Amino acid sequence: MSASPASRLRDLPGVDDVMRHAGGAALVTRFGRAEAAEAIRAAVAEARTALRSGADAEISREAVAAEAGRRLAARDRSSLRPLFNLTGTVLHTNLGRALLAETALTAAAEAAGHAVALEYDLDTGRRGERDDHVRALLREVTGAEDGTVVNNNAAAVLLVINTFAAGREAVVSRGELVEIGGSFRIPELMTQAGATLREVGTTNRTHPKDYVAGFGPDTGLVMKVHTSNYRIEGYTKEVEAPELAGLARAAGVAFCNDLGSGTLVDLSRWGLKKEPTVREAVADGADLVTFSGDKLLGGPQVGFVVGRAEAVARVNRNPMKRALRVDKMRLAALEATLKLYRDPDRLDRTLPTLRLLARPAAEIRALAERVRPAAAAALPGFDVSVGDCRSQIGSGALPVDTIPSAGLFVRAGGDALGRLAAALRALPRPVIGRVSEGALVLDLRCLEDEAGFIATLQDLPHPHAVP
Template sequence: MSSLFRSLPSVDACLRWLEEDFAATPHSVLLESCRAVLDELREDIRSGRITDEAALSPERVRPRLQAVVEKKDRPRFCRVINGAGVVVHTNLGRSVLAREAREAVRIAASGYSNLEFDLETGERGSRISLVEELLCSLTGAEAALVVNNNAAAVLLMLDTMCKGGEVMLSRGQLVEIGGSFRIPDVMERSGATLREVGTTNRTHLADYERALSENTRAVLWVHPSNYRIIGFHSSVPANELADFAHAHGLPMLEDLGSGSLMDFSRWGLHDEPTVPEVLRQGTDVVTFSGDKVLGGPQAGIIVGKKEYVDRMKKNQLLRALRCDKLTLAALEATLRLYRDPETARRAIPTVRRMSMDPETLKVRAESLRDMLSGALEGRASCSLKEDFSRVGGGSFPEQGMPTTLVCVHPSVCSARQLKMRLLSTNPPLVGRLDGSSFELDPRTMDDDEFPDVARVLKDALDGIGS
C-alpha cells in the first residue's frame, strides 16, 4: 500500500496535465479537480479497489481528471431533450418559447430598452403598458396586469380585494398544485379569511346564500386544472355564481390556473374554458399562467374589470411581484402571435405540439426508428407502439393525445440502466420506461433533434462494457 501511495502523481503534475487540456478554465477549478481526484484515488487504495500501480499511471489518471473538470466546467443549467411526451413538462421548464419570443428576449438582453420609458412623451412610462393593450384585445378585458407567476397573481388579487374579509370558495375547489401551493394557505397570506362552502363533491347555490355575511368580500372560483371529481358531483356553474355575486354587490374572481386563449376541442381536448369565455360568463377578475398552455414565459396574468385591476396596480405588493424585461419581451412576442390563431398554432411550440395529428406523429416516429436502428445496430433494437402523450402543467387532466412511441430495447444493459446513463449525456435525454424498453415520443422533440437523440443513445450504449 505504501508503494501505491508513493506512485500517486503529485498535485503539480496533475495541474500541468490539466493546464494543457483546459487553458481557458480558471486555475481554482483545475486545482479543486486535482485534489478531488487524488482524494478519490487515496480512498481507492485504502479500500483495496486499487492494487496495481498501473491504475495510477498518467494514462489512467489523466482521463479521470479530464472527466472531473469537464463536469465542473459544464453549466448546471443545460438543454435537455424531452422525449417523454409531456408537452408542458413542469420539471423540464414547461413551455418552449416561439422563435419570435426568443428573438425578443435576445434584443431585450442585448442593450437598453423602453421598459419604463414612454417613447411618445419622453417621460417615465409603465412596464405594464407594454402588454396590457394586447391582453385586453385578445381576452376582451377592460384592463390587465402581469406579475411573475400565477401564485403571485392570486396573492395580489386576494390581498387587494379581500384583505380583512371573507372569501367564499367551494370545498370542492380547495386545491393543492405542484410545490405544495395551496389556495387556503395563499388566502391566509393575503390577509383574507376562507369561508368554505358546500361539500367536497356537491355545492349548491343555497350553500353560498347561507355562507353570505357582512364580512364577505368576494366569491372565488378555482378551476380544477389538474384534477377532476367524477361520479356523484355537482357545482354551481360559473355564470350563475357570477350572477349571485353581482346581485349581492360582490366581485366574482377566478383562478383559472393554466389559462388558454385558444379552444383545443377540435383536437380532442375538452373541458378547459378559454380566458375570453370566462370573462363573458361574468367573472370580474381572472388570473392564469403565461408559461403553460399559453406557451409563453413564466408569468402570472391578471385580466378583468378596470376598477379592480387599477386597484391592484396601486398595491405596494406589486413591486415585489413584478416581471423583469426578459419576461415581458417574451410575453409580448407570444401574445402578438395570437392575433392570428393559425399563426399561433404554427409558431408557438406548445400549441403546435398539442395540435399535432396522429398520422404526422406516426410518420415522424417511423423516421426516428429507422435512424436509431441504423445507429444502434448490435446494441439495441427499435420498434413502434401506439400510446398517448400528455399536455402536462396541470392542464387537461386524464385526457391523452394519441401518438406513436419509438421503443428502444437495449441488448447490453437494462432499460433502466440506459435511462440513467442518458441523464449524463450531452445533452441529457429524458424518456419513458416500460419494462424492457426505453420509449421516446416524437411529439415533444423537433426533427432537428433526432440526430442528437441517435448520437447520445449510441454514446450511452457504447460506454457499457467497453
C-alpha cells in the same frame, strides 16, 4: 518487464509539470489557474490510489490533464442544460413547461443584453409602467378592460385575495378547493393572503343558494376555481360563471374566476378538448380573471390578472404587487408570445406548445420508425420496438384527456431498464422517458431534433447501460 508499482508511483507527474504541459495549459486558459490546479491535483491523487491498490492507471501528463478536464467539464456543466423530453407530457412542470417561440427567444435575448425602456416613457421622457408593454395586447386578446402581470398564477391569485379579502372572508365552493403541484393548496393560500376561507356547498354539488347563504357583511371576494388538474364526475352540480357573477353583483361582492392553465383560443379547432378561454371568462362577467402564461398559453412563466379596469387598478395599488412583478426578459418574451395570437390560424406553426399538442400521431409514428434502427444499434442487448402510446398535455390541463402518439418501447430483463434510464439521464444531453408496463417508453411527440437525438444515443457508455 513491466514497471513495478513503486516505480510507477515515482513516475507520477507533479501538478506543476502537468500545468506546464499543453493540456494543462489549456485548462488554465479555460477554467483559471486555481480551478485547473485543484482538478489536476485530484486526478493525480486518484491515479496514486489506483496504483497503490494494484490497479492500472494512465499516468502520463496527457492522461492526467484529460482526466482533470473531464472533471472540470462535469463541474462546469449547467444543471439547466437542454434535454430530450420523451415522457409523453408536453407541458411537464418538472422539465420547464412551455417551450418559447423563436420570436419570444429573440426578444428575451435582446432585452437581456441591452438597456431597454422597462419603466421609461420614450414619448415624455418620464417614468413609465412596465405593464404598459403588454397592457394593450392583453386587452386585445382577452377582451378585458385592463390587465396586469406577476411572476406566476399562484402569485396572481394570492394578490387578488389579499387585495379584496385581507381581513375579510373569501367564499369558495368545497368542490373547488384544489391542490396544485408541490402541495400548494387554496385554503393555505387564503391564510397566507390574510383572508378567512368560507366554504360553501359540498364536494360534488354546490347550488346558487349556497353562495347566497355564504355572503355576509365580512365577505370581500367570491372565487370560482377551475379544477384543471382533476375532475369530479357523476352526481354533480356547480354554479356556472355567468350566474355566479350575477349573484356577486347583487351582493356587492367582487368575483374572481381563476382559470389556472388558461388558454386564449378554442383548442378544439386542433382536435383537443375545449377548455374555457379567458375571453369567455371575461364575457361571463367576472370582475377579475387569473391564469398562467407558461402552460396552454405557451409563453414564459407569468401570472395574469385581467378584468374590469377599476378592479385591476386596485390590484396594482397593492404594495405586494412590487414583490411579485416580472423582469424585462420575461416581459419581452411575453409581449412577443401574445403578438402571435393576432394570427390564430398559424398558431400551430408559430407556437411550440400548440405545434407539439397538434402533431398528428401518424407523423410521430413515422419518426419512430426512422429512429428505431439507430436506437437499436445504440442499445445492444435490449429489444427496441415501435408502438402506439398516449401523450398528456400536463401542468394540470385536461387531466383525464390524452392524445394518440407513438414512440420507442425498450425492453429487457432484470434491473436493466432502471440502469438504462439512469444512463440516459446521465448523458451530456439527458434523455427522459417513462417506465410503463415493463418497458422504457420514449414517447416521441416532443422530439423535433431527430439528428440530435440519434447523435446523443451514440454517447451511451455501453458497459454501463447494457446488462
